[in-house]
Amino acid sequence: MSSLKLGLIGAGKIVRDQHLPAIRQTPAFRLAATADPYASLDDVPAFTEMHAMLDAHPDIEAVSICTPTALRFETARAALSRGRHVLLEKPPGATLSEVEALIELASQQQVTLFAAWHSRYAPGVAQAKAWLANRRIDQVHIEWKEDVRVWHPGQAWIWQPGGMGVFDPGINALSIATAILPAPFFLQKAKLWMPENVQAPIAAKLSFVDAQGAAIAADFDFRQTGAQTWDIHVESDDHSLSLTQGGCKLAIDGEVILDEEEQEYRGLYDHFAELIGAGRSAVDIAPLRHVADAFLYGYRETTEAFIE
Known part of the structure; x- marks a missing residue:
């Protein structure tokens, strides 16, 4: 199976500390570009927002959304609407209703939505x-x-x-x-x-x-x-x-x-690839419900x- 081209939405501390090393260790994905108005990664094409990234790289099949929580819903909704598979950093949304709406949209678009509880x-x-x-x-x-x-x-x-x-x-x-x-x-x-x-x-x-x-x-x-x-x-x-x-x-x-x-994020990306391959989503809202x-x-x- 060839590597899936991946876009990172956000290029801050959690991306540098965790996502980038894990992506480099996961053969199933190849990082194609980032979208962040304030940060970028060395030697990776950088854009200030996601639509520009996807317009320039239409072969990106999946995105990881690593923005502050309050920004994730609109970003995820836009990515799903454009037919991209989506990994959501934890928590998957600022509210339960946001996450439920994203689950429904992913099902309608027939793409994978993955709520990435990395500590699991x-x-x-x-x-x-x-x-x-x-x-x-x-x-x-x-x-x-x-x-x-x-x-x-x-x-x-x-x-x-x-x-x-x-x-x-x-x-x-x-x-x-x-x-x-x-x-x-x-x-x-x-x-x-x-x-x-x-x-x-x-x-x-x-x-x-x-x-x-x-x-x-x-x-x-x-x-x-x-x-x-x-x-x-x-x-x-x-x-x-x-x-x-x-x-x-x-x-x-x-x-x-x-x-x-600790090797949590490598496990996340391995599972994200498995979900995409199987045509499934995995969005557990139990931790967010407790909060x-x-x-x-x-x-x-x-x-x-x-x-x-």
């Missing part, structure tokens, strides 16, 4: 899911804490409506939890800490329960300094499972059974202003 492709996630599949879940504790100044320097959009604040990384944890836990779970209460000068939370605590009564707690914080924390701990049938380092390290009953380097529930149901507490 961490090395330990599939094995954790298999181990938990037929077990009774007793309790789960999710701790996802990082330094926003390290991971989102100068990215003011993350504090605006649709930017999601601490849920930008927190939704990664929820994408793993919804993948590995054997039953759906539901929000019971939430507390969101809102800096007085922005529109999105800097920290959040969430309490969920599943249909069997298992308690699932999530603690997200953008104010972590020093060592960063991306951990999920599950108690199940008198056993324990710990998925740490963002899913790269897996321990069962305290014994480390997997500890590998929407938190904003809808959460108690807000004002905290000190965020100054970068």
Whole structure:
């Protein structure tokens, strides 16, 4: 199978850090051009907007949309309308209704739409899911804490409506939890800490329960300094499972059974190619639904202003 020509919409930090290396390692795709009004990549044809890119390169068959969240819907709708397969960086949209509209449009256009929950492709996630599949879940504790100044320097959009604040990384944890836990779970209460000068939370605590009564707690914080924390701990049938380092390290009953380097985005692009080849889409809205529930149901507490 020949490589599919791919266009990148957005050429910022996440593209440079993750997408570009993964595309270079994935034989199924060949990067043809980028579209970004403010940035470009070395040795890649660059355009300031997507339509100009597609007009100049009509052989581009697929695009990856890596813009700030609030911009993704119109960009994705335009790409799907022009018959291109679309990979959406997480979260797939600023609202659930946007994502549902894109799912319908992709079906009408008979092209692939892929909501790319990259954390699900961490090395330990599939094995954790298999181990938990037929077990009774007793309790789960999710701790996802990082330094926003390290991971989102100068990215003011993350504090605006649709930017999601601490849920930008927190939704990664929820994408793993919804993948590995054997039953759906539901929000019971939430507390969101809102800096007085922005529109999105800097920290959040969430309490969920599943249909069997298992308690699932999530603690997200953008104010972590020093060592960063991306951990999920599950108690199940008198056993324990710990998925740490963002899913790269897996321990069962305290014994480390997997500890590998992160290769999430390579897995994303491999799966995107498989979906295109099979003529299918994959858009799971469960992680975004949990974030929407938190904003809808959460108690807000004002905290000190965020100054970068």
